[in-house]
Amino acid sequence: MVQGFPDMPFRFSEWSRKLPTRCFRALCCKGPPPPRPEYDLVCIGLSGAGKTSMLSKLCGESPENVVSTTGFSIKAVPFQNAILNVKELGGADNIRKYWSRYYQGSQGVIFVLDSAASEEELETSRKELHSALQHPQLCTLPFLILANHQDKPAARSVQEIKKYFELEPLARGKRWILQPCSLDDMNAIKDSFTQLIHLLEEKNPEPVRM
Ligand SMILES: Nc1nc2c(ncn2[C@@H]2O[C@H](COP(=O)(O)OP(=O)(O)O)[C@@H](O)[C@H]2O)c(=O)[nH]1
Ligand SMILES: [Mg+2]
16 A cells, blocks of 8 residues: 555645755754743833833834823834833822822833922832732742833932932842933943843842843
């Protein structure tokens, strides 16, 4: 019995069709580049901190037409070595109480604050960051804290923010990055995202990053 014989001409033609690709791969010892890893992140912070504008700019979109985020929005932000699926949660007073419902599945946290905000707003921001750092679904994850609006004269320095937000005692033993930034300086923002990706990739993380 010659099972499969009738198939041979077809199989041969398929094999020969793929031959140039196979030879090329064998000679060059490489196939297509491996897919970039994807990480799911949650992005929080009060309204006006600059979350949407920053994420839009990172995606190559114009931040000019940004509208206030009600509920949440998701963006896939591409970097050279990874794709970050960032879920931005609206920061308005009546929405913040629902933030924790959207934490599940997150692998890292981006917290954006306005360094030039009023005392009252900064205090609210501090409370929100503290509850995020202590939340059971987020407390073990890497945090990128962006002290945005640094271009404004009223902006607090990164040292003032670190002290005011009591980051050293509160985030001790956690993996976190505190980055002063503004929408005008995307390089600093991109660098801090690259550091965050390193933290996401780490299997045996060092305890604290500043
Ligand atoms: N001067 C200044 N304005 C900013 C900066 N980042 C965002 N903005 C502005 O702040 C406003 C609120 O930004 P938006 O991205 O909607 O904040 P979100 O509510 O956190 O998403 C917009 O008018 C932005 O152009 C910054 O670093 N400096
Ligand atoms: Mg927004």
